[in-house]
Structures are given as C-alpha cells and as structure tokens.
Amino acid sequence: MQLKRIGQQTIDLPSRPALCGNGSFVGKKEGEGPLGLRFDHVAKDELYGQESFELAERRLYLDAIDTAIKKAGLTPEEIQFLLGGDLLNQIITASFSARDLGIPFIGLYGACSTMSESLCLAGMLLDGGHAQQVVCAASSHFCTAERQYRFPLEFGSQRPPTAQWTVTGAGATVVTMEPKVQPLAHIARCCMGRVVDLGISDANNMGAAMAPAAADTLLSLFRDTGTGPEDYDRIITGDLGQVGHDLLMQLMREARVPLIDERYQDCGLMIYNREEQDVHAGGSGCGCSATVLNGFYLPKLQNGDLKRILFMSTGALMSPTSSQQGETIPGIAHAVVLESPLMGGKA
Amino acid sequence: MQLKRIGQQTIDLPSRPALCGNGSFVGKKEGEGPLGLRFDHVAKDELYGQESFELAERRLYLDAIDTAIKKAGLTPEEIQFLLGGDLLNQIITASFSARDLGIPFIGLYGACSTMSESLCLAGMLLDGGHAQQVVCAASSHFCTAERQYRFPLEFGSQRPPTAQWTVTGAGATVVTMEPKVQPLAHIARCCMGRVVDLGISDANNMGAAMAPAAADTLLSLFRDTGTGPEDYDRIITGDLGQVGHDLLMQLMREARVPLIDERYQDCGLMIYNREEQDVHAGGSGCGCSATVLNGFYLPKLQNGDLKRILFMSTGALMSPTSSQQGETIPGIAHAVVLESPLMGGKA
Numbered sequence: 001m002q003l004k005r006i007g008q009q010t011i012d013l014p015s016r017p018a019l020c021g022n023g024s025f026v027g028k029k030e031g032e033g034p035l036g037l038r039f040d041h042v043a044k045d046e047l048y049g050q051e052s053f054e055l056a057e058r059r060l061y062l063d064a065i066d067t068a069i070k071k072a073g074l075t076p077e078e079i080q081f082l083l084g085g086d087l088l089n090q091i092i093t094a095s096f097s098a099r100d101l102g103i104p105f106i107g108l109y110g111a112c113s114t115m116s117e118s119l120c121l122a123g124m125l126l127d128g129g130h131a132q133q134v135v136c137a138a139s140s141h142f143c144t145a146e147r148q149y150r151f152p153l154e155f156g157s158q159r160p161p162t163a164q165w166t167v168t169g170a171g172a173t174v175v176t177m178e179p180k181v182q183p184l185a186h187i188a189r190c191c192m193g194r195v196v197d198l199g200i201s202d203a204n205n206m207g208a209a210m211a212p213a214a215a216d217t218l219l220s221l222f223r224d225t226g227t228g229p230e231d232y233d234r235i236i237t238g239d240l241g242q243v244g245h246d247l248l249m250q251l252m253r254e255a256r257v258p259l260i261d262e263r264y265q266d267c268g269l270m271i272y273n274r275e276e277q278d279v280h281a282g283g284s285g286c287g288c289s290a291t292v293l294n295g296f297y298l299p300k301l302q303n304g305d306l307k308r309i310l311f312m313s314t315g316a317l318m319s320p321t322s323s324q325q326g327e328t329i330p331g332i333a334h335a336v337v338l339e340s341p342l343m344g345g346k347a
Numbered sequence: 348m349q350l351k352r353i354g355q356q357t358i359d360l361p362s363r364p365a366l367c368g369n370g371s372f373v374g375k376k377e378g379e380g381p382l383g384l385r386f387d388h389v390a391k392d393e394l395y396g397q398e399s400f401e402l403a404e405r406r407l408y409l410d411a412i413d414t415a416i417k418k419a420g421l422t423p424e425e426i427q428f429l430l431g432g433d434l435l436n437q438i439i440t441a442s443f444s445a446r447d448l449g450i451p452f453i454g455l456y457g458a459c460s461t462m463s464e465s466l467c468l469a470g471m472l473l474d475g476g477h478a479q480q481v482v483c484a485a486s487s488h489f490c491t492a493e494r495q496y497r498f499p500l501e502f503g504s505q506r507p508p509t510a511q512w513t514v515t516g517a518g519a520t521v522v523t524m525e526p527k528v529q530p531l532a533h534i535a536r537c538c539m540g541r542v543v544d545l546g547i548s549d550a551n552n553m554g555a556a557m558a559p560a561a562a563d564t565l566l567s568l569f570r571d572t573g574t575g576p577e578d579y580d581r582i583i584t585g586d587l588g589q590v591g592h593d594l595l596m597q598l599m600r601e602a603r604v605p606l607i608d609e610r611y612q613d614c615g616l617m618i619y620n621r622e623e624q625d626v627h628a629g630g631s632g633c634g635c636s637a638t639v640l641n642g643f644y645l646p647k648l649q650n651g652d653l654k655r656i657l658f659m660s661t662g663a664l665m666s667p668t669s670s671q672q673g674e675t676i677p678g679i680a681h682a683v684v685l686e687s688p689l690m691g692g693k694a
Contacts, residue, residue, distance in 0.1 A: 002476055003479060005427070054668060080352070081539060088668070089436045089666040090664060092666045095542055096542075096664075098541070099542040099664075099677045103541065104356055104541050105679060106539060107455060108453075108454065117454070124475055129350050130351050130352070192452070192453060193451060195446040317439070317442035317446075318437060319435065319439045321401060321436060325399055325401060327439075330445075
C-alpha cells in the first residue's frame with residue numbers, strides 16, 4: 001500500500017474528501033460581534049431556552065449538527081460517525097448529543113483544537129475508505145467553561161488583560177465522499193500536532209501557552225510540504241487572541257518563516273469587537289474556531305473568494321487539577337489544508 | 348475507492364495491521380491479583396515514586412508506552428501518532444505524557460472504552476495508509492479517579508456492593524504495518540459503538556450503565572458480519588463487573604444471541620480476587636481492559652492459545668456535573684476483532 005505521509009507529520013489525502021453542510025449556532029454576545037450575520041442562528045440568551053447552561057450548550061451542539069446534516073442533503077441515519085468533543089469534563093456535551101443522535105461516536109479531546117482534530121481524523125477515515133460520510137463538531141459555552149475551569153460567575157472575579165472570553169457556540173461540518181450538494185471545500189492535507197510546552201503556568205494567559213504549539217505545527221507542515229505562508233490565501237489559528245497572535249508572529253519571524261500580516265487571521269480576534277465587547281485578549285474555546293470556520297470561512301471557499309486556506313485550531317491541555325498542582329500549560333495545534341471546490345476538487 | 352464497511356457499523360481492515368509491542372504497568376493491588384505475574388511491572392505503592400497520584404499515573408503511562416515501543420523494536424522517533432486518553436479531566440495523563448514523548452498526539456476520550464477506541468482508530472489509520480506505526484495507550488488510577496469522580500479518599504465514604512474498584516494501571520500497544528518483531532496479533536475488524544442510555548443514574552453502578560451499550564455493539568457486529576458468539580474463542584468486555592456481566596448475559600439471551608458462558612470474560616472480573624481483595628463488583632477504569640489485554644490476552648494470541656477474540660472496552664460517559672444535575676449515565680462500547688498471527692496474518 002502507498003503510504004500517504006509527506007515528511008514527518010503531514011498526511012496527504014489524495015481522494016480530497018468534501019466538506020458539505022455546515023452549522024454554526026452561537027450565543028447573544030457572539031451574535032452582536034462583527035460576524036453575527038454569518039452564523040446560522042443566534043441564541044437570545046445564554047440559556048437558549050434550557051434549564052442549565054450545560055443543557056444550553058448541548059442544544060447548540062445538536063442544532064449545529066442537525067443543520068449541517070440537513071444542508072448536506074442527508075439524514076442522521078446516513079452518517080456513520082460523529083467525531084466530536086467539547087471543553088467540558090468527560091466531554092458531556094458531545095457524548096450526550098451522540099446519545100440523542102444515535103450515530104456511532106468517536107469521542108475526542110483536544111481542548112480548543114477539537115474542530116481541526118476532528119476534521120483531520122474525518123479526512124483520514126474517509127480517504128482510507130472506512131466511512132462514506134461523517135459529521136465533525138465542537139462547542140464551548142462561556143458560562144459552563146468559567147465555572148469548570150476558573151470561578152463560578154457569581155464569584156465575580158476580575159479578569160486580567162491577557163484573559164480571553166470563551167465563545168458560546170457550536171460548529172458542525174459534514175465530511176463526505178459522495179456529495180449530494182455543491183461542496184463547501186475539500187480537505188487536501190492534514191498535519192497532526194505535537195504537544196509543546198514552553199512553561200506558561202497562568203490559566204489566564206492561554207494565548208501564550210498555545211502559540212508555541214501553533215508555531216511547531218506550522219513549521220512542520222511547511223517543512224514537510226515545501227510550502228510557505230505565501231502558498232495559502234489565509235492561515236487561520238483558532239483562539240490565540242491578541243497575546244498569542246503577536247507571539248506566533250514573533251516565533252515565526254525568529255524561525256525565518258514570517259507570516260504575512262494581512263493573510264494571518266485568528267478566529268479569537270475576529271468574533272468579537274474587542275473595543276466594545278469587553279473581551280480583553282479575544283475569544284477562545286472550541287466553539288470559537290468551530291463557528292468561525294463554519295459560519296465565515298467555508299462559504300468563502302465555496303464561492304471562490306478564498307482558494308486555499310490553512311485552518312489550525314489551537315488547544316491548551318491543562319486542567320484545574322494540573323494548574324493547582326503547579327504544572328505548566330501544554331499546547332497543541334492540528335492543521336488542515338482546505339481548498340475551494342472551484343480549484344478542481346478531487347486530485 | 349472500495350468502501351471497507353460491512354453493514355452498518357463494522358469496518359473491515361483488509362491489510363490486517365499488526366499489534367507488536369505491549370506494555371502493562373500496574374499498581375500494588377493489581378499485582379496481588381490473579382494476573383499479577385502477567386504484567387510487565389508492579390508498582391510498590393500507589394505513588395510509584397512520585398509526589399502525587401496524578402504524577403504516578405503519568406509515570407505508569409509513560410513506562411507502559413516506553414516498554415511497548417521497545418518490545419516492538421522501535422524508538423519513539425519512529426512512532427507517528429500517540430492515540431490515547433485516560434479518565435482524568437482534560438486527559439492530563441495522556442496529554443502531559445505526549446508532551447514528554449514529543450510524538451504527535453491524537454487525544455481521545457471514551458471513558459473506560461479508550462483502549463478499544465484507540466485500537467479501532469489505529470487500525471483504520473494504518474489500513475488507510477496514513478501512518479506506518481502508532482502507539483495506543485490508556486490508563487487509570489484508583490486514587491486520582493476517586494477524588495475526581497466520587498469523594499476524596501480521606502473522606503472514607505462507604506462503597507455499595509454494586510461499586511467497582513478503579514484499576515491502577517496503564518496499558519500500551521504498538522500497531523504497525525511493518526513489524527520488526529513477531530506480531531502479537533492482527534486487527535481484522537472494528538466496530539464503533541453508539542451511545543446507549545437505559546436510564547441508570549447511580550454513579551456507583553457503572554456496570555449496569557454500560558451493559559446496554561455493550562449489547563448494542565455486540566449485536567451490531569454480529570448482524571453486520573453474519574458471525575455469532577461461537578465464532579470467537581473469547582468475547583472480552585472491559586469492566587462491566589459482576590452486575591454488568593450478568594446484565595449483558597441477560598440482554599444477549601433476550602436478543603436470542605446468548606453468549607457462551609466459558610468464552611465470555613470481563614477484564615473487571617479477572618484482575619482481582621473478589622473474595623479476598625474487597626473490590627465489590629470488580630475492577631473498572633481505562634487501565635483495566637488496557638492492562639488485561641496487553642498483559643494477558645495478547646501473549647495468548649501470539650502463541651496461538653487463542654485464535655480469534657472480540658475485545659470490547661466499555662465506557663460510562665458521565666461527569667460529576669451531569670450526575671449532580673440529575674442526568675442518567677450513557678454508556679459506549681467499541682469492539683475490535685483480533686486474530687492470532689498463527690492464523691496467517693495478512694488477508
């Protein structure tokens with residue numbers, strides 16, 4: 001069998017699995033941000049008609065998946081795997097959603113890197129002939145994340161300038177080998193990241209903790225494929241925020257592979273209006289890159305505004321226990337190269 | 348491309364990826380059980396020379412992986428992915444281990460189903476040509492799990508008879524397309540499970556919560572492949588314990604596919620001497636099936652004592668938050684069919 005690896009970490013997907021069907025459901029604050037009109041639905045409040053924040057997050061998750069499957073022209077019965085995760089302990093959003101959907105479930109945990117982790121795996125499973133159509137999903141919720149990782153909202157703790165605001169939202173994408181609708185994009189390559197830790201221990205400075213992992217994955221993909229920043233219309237990180245964004249720019253300059261300013265974008269800096277929305281360093285959470293990819297970027301690939309993008313969600317792999325025990329915060333970043341269907345589709 | 352799915356949920360792996368190199372590291376209590384001599388190493392106490400139980404679990408994880416890679420005749424640099432998880436929040440055992448190893452990391456969360464979830468994914472990624480050699484790993488630790496899921500040990504809470512004892516231990520397996528040593532076994536098929544919930548809400552009765560998912564996956568695999576219990580030398584569940592074991596037997600009888608008593612085994616009932624070791628309904632935790640597979644079953648496949656087994660770890664997908672909010676406990680089970688290399692290896 002032909003091995004599809006390029007270099008050390010990058011994997012080619014010669015069959016170019018298609019992304020068809022995208023769902024993006026967000027909270028009120030995200031709806032008031034600059035991308036508000038791009039999302040499928042904006043919830044009126046953080047409870048989204050449910051009795052708890054956890055149930056609200058699950059409802060967003062299910063609605064995003066439902067929308068993605070419908071837009072792909074499919075039914076849940078035709079989907080072979082749900083590849084998904086979220087930020088909550090024991091990924092209860094994803095696993096309880098999988099219970100309701102009845103789709104075989106591959107539970108993932110990559111912190112905020114989950115959306116690209118799931119797309120990488122989906123791409124490989126479809127390219128290998130092990131599934132025909134799958135759905136990938138990731139979510140986060142400001143109120144569930146705050147009480148789990150930091151302090152209950154009622155505590156009213158003050159947030160330092162490096163802190164980020166966890167996005168309330170869920171994104172879902174159907175990946176298929178037999179599109180029934182015009183594809184949004186094709187997955188050309190993926191690059192699975194290593195866990196990198198440069199010693200940040202402040203749980204309110206996740207951007208700095210994740211930037212070294214983002215640089216590591218980017219440099220690996222460039223080295224493996226002989227490409228550089230100029231070969232991508234956009235290089236998109238998940239939720240580095242302002243601190244992590246600036247640090248990644250610096251790390252790439254130092255590695256002599258400088259990113260091109262107007263082509264490098266961070267979902268965490270796009271989803272809110274930082275001047276007016278009091279989100280400090282920007283947005284974060286699995287739901288950040290999941291909703292921005294599905295709501296904003298995939299339509300731009302579909303209509304050819306963008307030809308090729310490098311989408312890389314970034315995750316911080318700490319837990320409250322590890323932080324309390326004085327551990328530093330390791331980061332991870334997985335990357336997928338997505339191409340517009342107007343580039344010709346299957347290789 | 349030829350689709351490799353058989354029926355609804357089962358996937359054939361025509362290239363029969365090889366399991367080469369197994370590591371099983373356990374705690375003192377597990378070393379004193381009936382399988383004590385089968386494991387690579389038995390720790391002297393729950394701290395395993397570390398400063399915290401969490402660090403002890405990580406050391407077991409790293410040592411099991413290190414041993415598996417060495418036995419496979421490889422070095423960490425030759426391994427392309429670590430597919431792993433554990434029971435702790437944010438899978439800190441797996442993710443911090445991945446940091447130390449420097450191997451690209453695919454983080455999984457399947458609760459106690461993690462060992463078979465990782466083997467299923469490894470089988471598909473290798474069969475698809477997306478990797479040449481990977482390592483799968485899962486762990487649990489009695490002391491870290493108790494304080495996370497139930498009560499701190501110091502609290503001294505009383506355990507009901509349905510409760511299970513979380514195994515302290517880590518198991519790791521190298522899966523490869525190019526064995527450098529005599530393979531232990533080959534992966535022939537896998538079946539990804541659905542999330543099933545029949546309404547159990549008692550976090551001290553995980554066996555009952557997981558048994559319906561185990562039955563669902565077994566029945567799917569049998570239906571998809573036209574096989575039955577008589578086609579497997581052993582059908583092995585992860586950690587149903589006595590309550591779940593009996594319930595699975597009953598569910599399969601009711602479905603008119605009765606399991607064969609002497610061929611159905613549960614790792615949770617094998618790892619301890621229940622009469623003497625005060626473990627109530629049996630062992631549990633990701634580490635239970637991970638260590639029993641690697642320490643006990645893989646050598647029996649290698650030497651031909653067993654020709655074909657169905658290995659199915661079982662997971663309960665609840666969190667303390669979901670339990671406190673009155674949610675029931677969904678279960679999941681993923682299955683792999685493993686064949687002895689003496690059966691001929693590659694198809």
